[in-house]
Amino acid sequence: MNTADLGLPVDVPSTALFTDQYELTMLRAALEAGTAERRSVFEVFTRRLPNGRRYGVVAGTGRVLDAVENFRFDAGVLEFLREREIADGKTLEWLADYRFSGDVWGYPEGEVYFPGSPIMRVEGTFAECVLLETVILSILNHDSAIAAAASRMSSAAGDRPLIEMGARRTHELAAVAASRAAYVGGFATTSDLAAGFRYGIPTVGTSAHAFTLLHDSERDAFQAQVNTLGRGTTLLVDTYDVAEAVRTAVEVAGTGLGAVRIDSGDLLLVAHRVRQQLDELGATDTKIIVTSDLDEYAIASLAAAPVDAYGVGTQLVTGSGHPTSSMVYKLVARAESAGPDAPLVPVAKKSSGGKTSVGGRKWAARRLDAYGVAEAEVIGTGPVPADLADRQLLVELVKSGEVVAREPLDAARDRHAAARAGLPMSATQLSRGEPVIPTEYAHGASGS
Numbered sequence: 001m002n003t004a005d006l007g008l009p010v011d012v013p014s015t016a017l018f019t020d021q022y023e024l025t026m027l028r029a030a031l032e033a034g035t036a037e038r039r040s041v042f043e044v045f046t047r048r049l050p051n052g053r054r055y056g057v058v059a060g061t062g063r064v065l066d067a068v069e070n071f072r073f074d075a076g077v078l079e080f081l082r083e084r085e086i087a088d089g090k091t092l093e094w095l096a097d098y099r100f101s102g103d104v105w106g107y108p109e110g111e112v113y114f115p116g117s118p119i120m121r122v123e124g125t126f127a128e129c130v131l132l133e134t135v136i137l138s139i140l141n142h143d144s145a146i147a148a149a150a151s152r153m154s155s156a157a158g159d160r161p162l163i164e165m166g167a168r169r170t171h172e173l174a175a176v177a178a179s180r181a182a183y184v185g186g187f188a189t190t191s192d193l194a195a196g197f198r199y200g201i202p203t204v205g206t207s208a209h210a211f212t213l214l215h216d217s218e219r220d221a222f223q224a225q226v227n228t229l230g231r232g233t234t235l236l237v238d239t240y241d242v243a244e245a246v247r248t249a250v251e252v253a254g255t256g257l258g259a260v261r262i263d264s265g266d267l268l269l270v271a272h273r274v275r276q277q278l279d280e281l282g283a284t285d286t287k288i289i290v291t292s293d294l295d296e297y298a299i300a301s302l303a304a305a306p307v308d309a310y311g312v313g314t315q316l317v318t319g320s321g322h323p324t325s326s327m328v329y330k331l332v333a334r335a336e337s338a339g340p341d342a343p344l345v346p347v348a349k350k351s352s353g354g355k356t357s358v359g360g361r362k363w364a365a366r367r368l369d370a371y372g373v374a375e376a377e378v379i380g381t382g383p384v385p386a387d388l389a390d391r392q393l394l395v396e397l398v399k400s401g402e403v404v405a406r407e408p409l410d411a412a413r414d415r416h417a418a419a420r421a422g423l424p425m426s427a428t429q430l431s432r433g434e435p436v437i438p439t440e441y442a443h444g445a446s447g448s
Contacts, residue, residue: 015067016077016098019134021086027127028091036094036127039335039342041361044106044120044140046113050148050322052432055423057151057416058119059181060143061109065403067135068100100128104398107364108405110147110184110416111393112423114377116439118362119327121394126334133329141327142174143181145319149296150185151420152320153312155428156300161188161309163204164195165291166317178317184412187312199409209263212239222252232258234289237274238265246274250281259287259308267292268305275306295320300430330357346381358441365391366422367440374423380442 030036049056073081073095081087087095102124113119120136122129154162164182167175172194179187179195189202196203207225215221222235231253237245237260249257260278262270267290278286290302291311299310315321330349335342346359360381365388369375378388397405420427427436 014072014074014077015070015135016073016095016131017080018067018138019131023131023133024081024086024091024095026130027094028087030126030130031090031094034338037125037338039340039344040124040126040129040331041333041344042122042129042133042329043118043332043362044122044136044327044329045116045118045357046325046327047355048115048326049435050145050319050326053148053152053322054427054429054433054436055148055151055420056113056117056325057144057147057185058107058109058111058113058140059147059184059412060139060177061106061120061397062406062409062412063139063143063177063180064120064136065104065397065406067139068104068132068398069403071098071100071132071135073098094127098128098131099401100124100132100398101401102128102398103396103400105394106397107393108395108412108415109407110412110414110419112416112419114435114437114439116358116379116441117377118364118379118394120397121361122329123361126331137327137329139177141324143177143184144325144327145323146178146181146317147185147416148325149316149320149322150182150187151416152296152428152430153294153299153310153316154186155420156296156303156430157186157310158303160307162186163189163191163289163309163311164313164316165191165205165311166313167192169314170317175317180409182316183409184416186413186417187316191311201409206234206261207236209236209239212236218245219248219252222249226253230258231256234259234261234287236261236263238262238270242270242274243277246277247281250278250283250286255282255284255286257283257286259289261289261291261311263291265292267298267307268302271302271305271307296430328357332357332359333361364393365389366393366437367391368422372422374437376437377439378442379439385442 078092104122106120107113164179164187175192176195179190179192180199183201189204191205195201212218212221225233235249271288274288287308289309290307294310294312295315331347333344333346335344348359349357362379362381363384365378366374367376367378424436
């Protein structure tokens, strides 16, 4: 069963109002001026990575495709726009028939990116492309931020699995998107059932401190959980005294106890003590799961600890200090007229304060060194050099309004693992530094 096709309350019938008002006022003015139908090219990129990050992660592409398909102005939405006088009669008539009919190209989901990378390119008339700005940025900025944090955490964790458990630390709908992005970035499971249902992500979860406190004794709580879920369950052992709880857990479940979870205290010290105690009790195969406000730095600090898995919440769903990717959506080329054969003219914003952009419809490729390791992100306009032709990064996502690149979420997850493995080893260092490879511009394009 493809659960993504079932739909859920986390979906919306229309994404048309997931936008800023100025998108519609620009449309209204362009329709009046006769420029709305000019062929245009918009690109999504970021001018810089969050401070200290070595690479970015593209996530949310699949959700963008859904949003573009569902961008429809139904009767209720049109009436709202009419009542607020946001759109006049001519604009409302145009919106009533809105269906995106252009093309979208982009870095495939899970790919890494760098400053200036044309992460997504949207082509069509100015009118149909400009309306998509806010919803595309909303999705990509959020999901890519979460995926980047997840990637750093999964790198720090090595072969130890990560559990996403941040639903209670963010908006209920954002939690589902965050779980999806975390899975792309390398997390193995989620506690969020909506994410499991919507995207097929494996789900896990056993009990909280409240379950232990409910019962007359810790032993009673453990016995009830084992009776219901079996000896392979995970018992939470830090409600009272950890050492006593571990002893009781093994007495109740036997040496076949699946795992114990530690949610407080000096995790490094407690994990060593618990491992020693479990081994002395004969529960040598019982795993240790740690939670409690972990981030990539805390995970890295536990690398030498006898820990088998990590549960991460707050720091993950807030991007570990960087909740947005600072992506922008800029017009980089437009036709000289509304004629179907009118040539495209490069356009770019020129301003102070580091907010300039690079004009022209761009390609991107990743140049490798003699060892097959990435050494530069090359961006240009015009013909692609022959030596980079097979290293191009953008793929076709939407053709003439039809989505052509849907894929299983596991494909994006696997792609990210491969893309990260193809970067220089310093990419996974947690110390602050510049992007792990430079961005180079070719064919007259120049960065700022």
